[in-house]
Amino acid sequence: MxxxxxxxxxxxxxxxxxxxxxxxxxxxxxxxxxxxxxxxxxxxxxxxxxxxxxxxxxxxxxxxxxxxxxxxxxxxxxxxxxxTTPATTPESPASLQAQSVDVRHRVGSTVIGSVQPASGAGPVMPAAARVLGEAGVSPGAVSGSGPGQRVTKADATSAVSASSSPTASTIASVKSEPQPAMTGTTAISSSEMSRSERPVLMSPMRRRIAERLVEAQHQAALLTTFNEVDMTSVMELRKKFKDNFVDRHGVKLGFMSFFVRAAVEALNVVPQVNAEFRDPHIVYRDFCDIGIAVGGGKGLVVPILRNAEQMNFAQIEQSIGDFARRAADNKVKLEELQGGTFTISNGGVYGSMLSTPIINPPQSGILGLHAIQERPVAVDGQVVVRPMMYVALSYDHRIVDGREAVTFLKRIKEM
Missing domain, CATH: 2.40.50.100 (RNA polymerase II/Efflux pump adaptor protein, barrel-sandwich hybrid domain)
Known part of the structure; x- marks a missing residue:
């Protein structure tokens, strides 16, 4: 049936x-x-x-x-x-021969392997095209095992593995060939260099991200203000309580929970940053649904910490850890991505020192965190080295004035 x-x-x-x-x-x-x-x-x-x-x-x-x-x-x-368990049937010599790949390539005058074109190759599926394109393997060199001889991702992966792993006989033949003496740098002819282009269809998520980022730029009056935070106290607290925190809560004490708690307090002091512009009104909220930007398998996603003002450090760390694990497997639920009144993005995990984050409409603010670096700073008239982090607040100037934005970051710095 x-x-x-x-x-x-x-x-x-x-x-x-x-x-x-x-x-x-x-x-x-x-x-x-x-x-x-x-x-x-x-x-x-x-x-x-x-x-x-x-x-x-x-x-x-x-x-x-x-x-x-x-x-x-x-x-x-x-x-x-x-x-449901299919019977195993031995492959015929003909099918084995069809699946074999000659993996010799030629660079200059030395044979190190080249892929021979496969006869009767069918259409190449998008996922397979991406794998082959990244590895520089011609789709015409791969035999397809899918319906209508379509080249699947598995076919592409196998071909790439074969092309990057010369056989023992090929290696032996390379070693046995007399090598020309090096008389200088040999230029590679333009015919041997790849200058191909490959269009890849945007995923719906990538397309939506692009639309929303452009929407934010066109519809909001964006501005960014900066400050820097001395992370000495936070790092000392983490060092002092990290072992006990793991034992009690089963999760590591990270930096993000400190900034979520600081953001909640700052949003209470400057409620405009937690508000939304709905012409002709400004909608203020007495709750903080904070989005945490995390890298997912298909791009950046921003799951929401609902009622973050009611969460303690352990609950924040547990929720963020759960989001990160599921985002890597593309298993964050749709309802966990909807809503949000404010966002925190940590470019520091990728090494960013300073950036201007873009707000997530219809929100009015986003806090950007950055890498911690030891820098010389003046403390009580003395130059000392401290672990410092630049922080950035991008905001909608239609709702948030410059004084309020600066006040918000100062509250973050003081927490």
Whole structure:
């Protein structure tokens, strides 16, 4: 019996999605609730589980193609659980020969391996094209194992691995060849240099991020103010309590919890930064839903700490750690990304020393943290070396005046 695989509801007002990675190919067996394919929306990536034990019989939408909610993107052939393990059949010599890849390339006059074009290669799936493009392997050199001889990501990965790992016989032949004496630097001809371009379709999430960043630039009166924080006291507190904190709460005491607590206090002092512009009104809030920017498998995501004003250090660290782990696997829930009254972004984890973050509309402020660096500073008339961090507040000048923005950062600095 054929079972339809339909695009599920992925969130309010979302009608179109992009097909992500197919976890199963045609002919693969699948168990109930096992992930068959990833669906990407402009907010998050969701997994489509199998409704039954079965075998994937058809894939109608390939990775990178658009689909609408409720559309059939593939079929399963239902089978009993005892039938889902396919029998192993020996491969014929012909099929083994078709899968073999000559991995010799030539640079200058020395043979170090080159990939031979494969005959009958089919269409290249987007994920496979990305892998091949990054490795510099020609798609025409890869035999496809997917439907219609499509080149899948697995095919691309295998080809890249083969091209980067010469066989023992190739290595032996290279060693046995007499090497020309080096008489200088040999120029590589332009015909041997790659200058290719490859268009890659933007994911819905990447497209939405782009739209919102441009929206913020066009609709808000953006301005950024800066200050610097002496991190000596925070680092001493972390050092003093880190072991006890882990023992009691099962999570490390990081820097982010200090800044979340400081931001909550500063937002209480300067409520305009926690407000929203809704022409002709300014909407003030008595709660702090703080977004924490974390790197995900498909890009930056900003899950929300709801009612951060009610959270202690342990709860903040546990929540951020959970968000980071799930973001890496694209498993942050859609509702966890919606809303938010203020955002904190830590570019310091990537080594950023100073930046001007962009607010997340319709929010009115974002706090940018940066790398901690030891710098000479003046303290009580003496030059001393202290661990310092630059902090930045980008804000909507329609709501927040310069005095209020500076006051906000001074409160962060004093916490």
């Amino acid at each position: 054929a079972i339809e695989l339909k695009v599920p509801e992925v969130g309010e007002s979302i009608t179109e999605v992009m097909i992500g990675v197919w976890k199963k190919n045609v002919g693969d067996s699948v168990s109930t609730d096992e992930t068959v394919v990833e669906i990407e929306s402009d907010k998050a990536t969701v997994e489509l589980p199998s409704p039954s034990d079965g075998v994937v019989s058809s894939i109608l939408k390939q990775a990178g193609e658009q689909a609408v909610v409720g559309e059939v993107i593939g079929y399963l052939e239902a089978v009993s659980s005892s039938q």
